[in-house]
Amino acid sequence: ERAAEEASGREYMRSLDEVMGKAKNRLSLASWAYDSNITQYNEDKFLQVSLEIAEEEKEYWKETMTYAWHEFYDDDLKRMFKKYSVLGTSALPEDLNQRLIQSISNMKSTYAKATICDFKDQSKCDLTIEPGVTDIFSSSENAEELKHAWLEWHKAAGAASKSNFTEYVNMYNEAAKLNGFDNVAQWWLSEYETDDIEEQLANLWTQVKPLYQQIHAYVRRHLRLKYGEDVVSAKGPIPAHLLGNIWAQTWGGVEKFTKPFPDKPDVDVTHAFVKQNYTPLKFFEMSEDFFKSLNLSGMPELFWERSIIEKPKDGRNLVCHASAWDFFDGQDFRIKQCTSITKAFFTTTHHEMGHIQYYLQYKDQPIIYRAGANPGFHEAVGDVISLSVSTPKHLKLVGLLEDGPDDNESNINQLYKMGLDKIVFLPFAYLLDLYRYGVFRGTTSPEEYNCHFWQLRESIQGIEPPAPRSENDFDPAAKYHVSADVEYMRYYISYIIQFQFHRSLCQLAGQYSPGDSSKLLSNCDIYKSTAAGNALKDMLKLGSSRPWPDAMEALTGQRNMDASGVMEYFQPLHDWLKAENERTGEHIGWEPSTVQYC
Numbered sequence: 001e002r003a004a005e006e007a008s009g010r011e012y013m014r015s016l017d018e019v020m021g022k023a024k025n026r027l028s029l030a031s032w033a034y035d036s037n038i039t040q041y042n043e044d045k046f047l048q049v050s051l052e053i054a055e056e057e058k059e060y061w062k063e064t065m066t067y068a069w070h071e072f073y074d075d076d077l078k079r080m081f082k083k084y085s086v087l088g089t090s091a092l093p094e095d096l097n098q099r100l101i102q103s104i105s106n107m108k109s110t111y112a113k114a115t116i117c118d119f120k121d122q123s124k125c126d127l128t129i130e131p132g133v134t135d136i137f138s139s140s141e142n143a144e145e146l147k148h149a150w151l152e153w154h155k156a157a158g159a160a161s162k163s164n165f166t167e168y169v170n171m172y173n174e175a176a177k178l179n180g181f182d183n184v185a186q187w188w189l190s191e192y193e194t195d196d197i198e199e200q201l202a203n204l205w206t207q208v209k210p211l212y213q214q215i216h217a218y219v220r221r222h223l224r225l226k227y228g229e230d231v232v233s234a235k236g237p238i239p240a241h242l243l244g245n246i247w248a249q250t251w252g253g254v255e256k257f258t259k260p261f262p263d264k265p266d267v268d269v270t271h272a273f274v275k276q277n278y279t280p281l282k283f284f285e286m287s288e289d290f291f292k293s294l295n296l297s298g299m300p301e302l303f304w305e306r307s308i309i310e311k312p313k314d315g316r317n318l319v320c321h322a323s324a325w326d327f328f329d330g331q332d333f334r335i336k337q338c339t340s341i342t343k344a345f346f347t348t349t350h351h352e353m354g355h356i357q358y359y360l361q362y363k364d365q366p367i368i369y370r371a372g373a374n375p376g377f378h379e380a381v382g383d384v385i386s387l388s389v390s391t392p393k394h395l396k397l398v399g400l401l402e403d404g405p406d407d408n409e410s411n412i413n414q415l416y417k418m419g420l421d422k423i424v425f426l427p428f429a430y431l432l433d434l435y436r437y438g439v440f441r442g443t444t445s446p447e448e449y450n451c452h453f454w455q456l457r458e459s460i461q462g463i464e465p466p467a468p469r470s471e472n473d474f475d476p477a478a479k480y481h482v483s484a485d486v487e488y489m490r491y492y493i494s495y496i497i498q499f500q501f502h503r504s505l506c507q508l509a510g511q512y513s514p515g516d517s518s519k520l521l522s523n524c525d526i527y528k529s530t531a532a533g534n535a536l537k538d539m540l541k542l543g544s545s546r547p548w549p550d551a552m553e554a555l556t557g558q559r560n561m562d563a564s565g566v567m568e569y570f571q572p573l574h575d576w577l578k579a580e581n582e583r584t585g586e587h588i589g590w591e592p593s594t595v596q597y598c
């Protein structure tokens with residue numbers, strides 16, 4: 001009896017997976033059409049397709065639940081049924097699902113269309129987030145200009161979305177309850193299949209926080225020296241608009257005037273890109289070359305035909321935020337990004353190509369398993385490659401950096417540059433979803449949406465807004481992922497595990513051995529190592545067919561996330577910063593902000 005039931009369950013699952021593949025292909029195409037060209041027609045079409053597919057999924061879900069899959073012997077079949085048993089937002093009655101989809105489309109459209117006026121030329125008011133606003137924060141050193149851009153962007157893209165966000169939270173939480181979760185926070189966390197995930201995330205932050213505080217104290221000192229005591233206090237949080245990024249999520253924008261040893265040659269390759277006439281296509285071809293050097297896949301023809309790698313010049317509105325797309329037909333994979341010729345976009349290109357590589361490696365899995373081992377894995381793949389690409393050794397190899405000294409001071413400069421990207425990012429990523437967990441759980445009510453956001457920004461990241469804030473503001477939505485309903489803890493996890501992956505790959509490539517100072521983890525380049533590439537491939541092929549500790553173990557031998565990789569990588573910088581901050585008597589940590597935001 002049970003064997004017969006299981007056999008029919010297996011046959012049902014095969015046909016369900018095939019049907020779901022066609023549905024996801026249809027949905028991806030409609031979503032791509034909207035994101036790459038925001039028109040009323042494309043928005044209506046996307047809504048219509050979404051609602052049709054939601055009804056189809058609801059019907060299949062009823063049939064799925066008629067199987068006694070909990071008793072099945074076949075663990076793999078059980079895993080597939082378990083995943084399909086979470087219907088998702090399609091569980092909502094159609095009218096509520098429509099309101100949910102509409103609220104997200106509205107926020108994405110607001111974010112994509114938002115513009116600010118130029119500080120100097122107030123008649124020029126067509127600056128969107130990419131490239132206009134982004135360029136201001138990576139180039140301007142004028143505190144007033146930065147403050148203006150910061151306030152204008154947070155008004156245009158943040159405050160404007162507050163009512164849509166409130167609707168989104170209410171509808172989304174209804175969907176969570178219909179799926180057996182208390183709220184969306186619990187649903188998002190369930191994706192990590194780890195009982196004590198929140199505790200693990202907090203422990204990781206405890207391990208890394210001392211290093212962050214050292215970087216924070218050092219940067220605050222140099223910003224105070226540059227902008228003056230009355231703009232940057234000696235012991236308080238750092239004003240958010242001075243950190244080289246509109247969200248203060250990475251601080252590479254201030255590297256050029258804060259680096260530890262300024263007389264060492266510049267390692268910024270942006271001007272090399274310009275001098276060598278680099279194009280967006282060249283970025284993608286170089287990234288593909290790296291993956292192929294590892295015996296991983298090249299890009300299929302359709303990728304080059306259908307990707308959008310530059311901002312279209314036809315005046316259309318589109319979602320510029322970089323993204324990688326799987327169309328679930330085993331052939332159609334695309335990237336959409338509004339590439340600028342900068343080091344930041346060179347890194348972003350590798351990040352997005354990492355998503356595509358994961359899609360390619362698991363494309364023969366059942367549809368239900370075509371996902372990362374957990375969402376953090378998907379964000380880590382491209383970044384692991386970038387850890388090799390960003391080394392001076394690799395940049396010299398590909399002709400982007402002249403031969404320069406590789407003495408200790410240059411190494412500290414290099415680690416500092418990497419720390420402004422990888423360490424600084426951790427508290428930002430962690431707090432963004434700590435914040436949204438509170439919103440979904442109701443511990444943060446709409447009346448305190450902005451107040452609670454800035455409490456976390458101050459307590460965890462040690463930054464403060466450039467001017468007083470009120471509940472007429474809604475600063476979280478000024479960040480793409482909040483407006484676009486993209487979970488963010490995946491990036492926090494990625495920035496920890498990518499160093500575990502990097503360490504194992506570097507050992508396999510013979511580029512690193514523990515304790516050997518001639519083979520530093522931070523100077524490892526796995527380029528052309530098929531031993532490393534094959535190990536990475538074996539992990540990527542799994543998709544989400546196994547719990548993520550199995551995938552982690554396949555590559556690293558470990559079954560847990562731990563911060564030992566990132567702390568080992570940055571150990572020399574940590575030591576140097578402690579000595580430097582001691583020498584200058586810099587206050588470590590921050591006293592309460594004096595800016596009114598609650």
Ligand SMILES: C=C(C[SeH])C(=O)N1CCC[C@H]1C(=O)O
Nearest residue numbers: 249321322323324348351491
């Ligand atoms: C490049 C992407 C698309 Se998945 C991205 O959103 N990232 C990559 C780094 C962190 C995060 C961000 O930009 O906030």
Ligand SMILES: [Zn+2]
Nearest residue numbers: 351355378379
């Ligand atoms: Zn990503």
